[in-house]
Amino acid sequence: MSFVEPVALSTLTTMQVGGTPKSLQRCESTQELYGAAKSAWLSDEPHHILAGGSNTVFADDVSELNVILVANRGLEIVHEDDEKVLVRVQAGESWDEFVAWAVEHGYAGIEAMSGIPGTVGATPVQNVGGYGQEVAQVITQIEFLDSETHEVEIKPASFFNFSYRDSALKHGLRGVIGWVEFELKKLGGLSVPMASGQITNHVGAPYGSQLPLRQVRDVVIELRSSKGMVVRPEDPNSVSCGSFFTNPIISYGKSLEFPEDMQRWRMEDESQVKISSGWLIEHAGIPKGYHLPGSKAAISQKHALAITNTGGASAEEILQLARYVQERVAARWGINLIPEPNLIGF
Ligand SMILES: Cc1cc2nc3c(=O)[nH]c(=O)nc-3n(C[C@H](O)[C@H](O)[C@H](O)COP(=O)(O)OP(=O)(O)OC[C@H]3O[C@@H](n4cnc5c(N)ncnc54)[C@H](O)[C@@H]3O)c2cc1C
Structure with missing residues (x-):
């Protein structure tokens, strides 16, 4: 297991607050992640699973806390036909790098969620979304280690009970996400119909239009940047x-x-x-x-x-x-x- 010298959690979170935890374990493989979580659940000590730190505020004193850092990477196409691809993405992958990859390859369904910080494995937790899209629309299944059973199972999206910025993971379901599988569409380089007036108004197209994927990504990043909603050192x-x-x-x-x-x-x-x-x-x-x-x-x-x-x-x-x-x-x-x-x- 890869325990590393604990650092202040202000350096691992976008809010840049939080003290130094008791321990910090960086898990670069899914097996390490599951092993670390199981050990934590068996001990009485407080622990927390941290990924990109863009939706977490830690207290100034966290000296009793053991932190497990999600850092497993990798992406694999598990099925492809003329209409769609199924992509399995490890929890620790950067969400926005995954969106950029999808846009570049002409896969539609997540383009309006460009520029959201954090990791792929955290997106199901609050059903991440923006500009008329949310991950619940494209997640097919998730590999999940349940804290009750200590079993790793592949669960269908319906298991997580997604709704607006919400899922069962915010209501008592505890566990670790190892990877997330997404179904993305092949629409000849176009997006899915845009369900955001902010995007369509910006480009002067009717609501519900399909736009070039690259254009959607650029517009969303421009709109988000104007609101300080893209993490940039200069902003x-x-x-x-x-x-x-x-x-x-x-x-x-x-x-x-x-x-x-x-x-x-x-x-x-x-x-x-x-x-x-x-x-x-x-x-x-x-x-x-x-x-x-x-x-x-x-x-x-x-x-x-x-x-x-x-x-x-x-x-x-x-x-x-x-x-x-x-x-x-x-x-x-x-x-x-x-x-x-x-x-x-x-
Ligand atoms: C500038 C900015 C803009 C943002 N815009 C949006 C937006 O438009 N829409 C939106 O929905 N959110 C937005 N967010 C919030 C945030 O980016 C998302 O919630 C993101 O998914 C958090 O990912 P993370 O990896 O940083 O999660 P973290 O903050 O590290 O963790 C969040 C939660 O997920 C849990 N978790 C993380 N990984 C796993 C895992 N593998 N298994 C189990 N649990 C896990 C953590 O324990 C914690 O409870 C924004 C944040 C910032 C800073």
């Missing part, structure tokens, strides 16, 4: 976890109580509406760039939904700002915002 607004809160889903009836200019999206289930947390935050009197007095945690200058570390913030400062936002939004709009990132060790 201080990207020292974050992306969106800090999920967008609330409320009944259609309740949505009518909100001002007409509030951003909202109809759900497949037409009795429900997704509303914009960013709008709720700004309209609760918290502008972009806001910070509590003396704090180094701030709302992003580019996006009200992202909390950023403006340089040397503590984890506690990040959470103080998050709690303040929740309180203000609850007081003004009666909505409890739910944090999206995993908050570990608080």
Whole structure:
């Protein structure tokens, strides 16, 4: 097993906060990953599975925590015909490198999720998505080590009960993902029909158009960059976890109580509406760039939904700002915002 000298978790997470753990185990193969997880489950000590660290905020003191780092790489086409490919991707592969690979090879279905940081194996956890696509649309099966049974099994996507930014893995199902299999389409270099008005408006095409894959990737990265949503060393607004809160889903009836200019999206289930947390935050009197007095945690200058570390913030400062936002939004709009990132060790 590859224990390495523990380093501050601020260096392994995009929010750049978190202290030094008790131990750090870097697992470069799926077998190592499963072995490390089983040993951790058999011990009484606290542990955490960390991958790209782009959706995780660690506490300042994590000195009792044992961290297992997912670093298994590899990608394999397991089936190919005229219409589709099935691709099996190891958990530790970079998600965005996988998207770039798919776009380059003319495989459609994940192009609108370009520029999302982190690893492939973390994407099922919160059913990662953006610009009208989510991984639940393309995942066929997952190799999963269950913490209850300690058995490795290949589970169908339905086992994970995916919904908006959610899966069974956020509701009691515990285990480790070794690889994820995706079904991507061959559409002659075109994307799947675009379900994002932001993309189609940007290129002046009708909603639902199929666009060249490369164009979709470029547009999405451009749109995301303008909001500080691509991790770049030169963009201080990207020292974050992306969106800090999920967008609330409320009944259609309740949505009518909100001002007409509030951003909202109809759900497949037409009795429900997704509303914009960013709008709720700004309209609760918290502008972009806001910070509590003396704090180094701030709302992003580019996006009200992202909390950023403006340089040397503590984890506690990040959470103080998050709690303040929740309180203000609850007081003004009666909505409890739910944090999206995993908050570990608080
Ligand atoms: C600038 C920015 C923009 C973002 N934009 C988006 C967006 O548009 N849409 C979106 O959905 N998310 C977005 N995110 C959030 C984040 O990128 C995703 O949630 C991503 O999938 C996290 O991957 P990770 O490898 O960094 O996970 P980590 O933060 O390391 O882990 C996240 C969770 O997954 C678990 N986990 C990780 N790997 C495994 C595994 N192999 N087996 C079991 N559990 C595992 C961890 O224990 C933890 O609970 C953004 C983040 C940033 C910083």
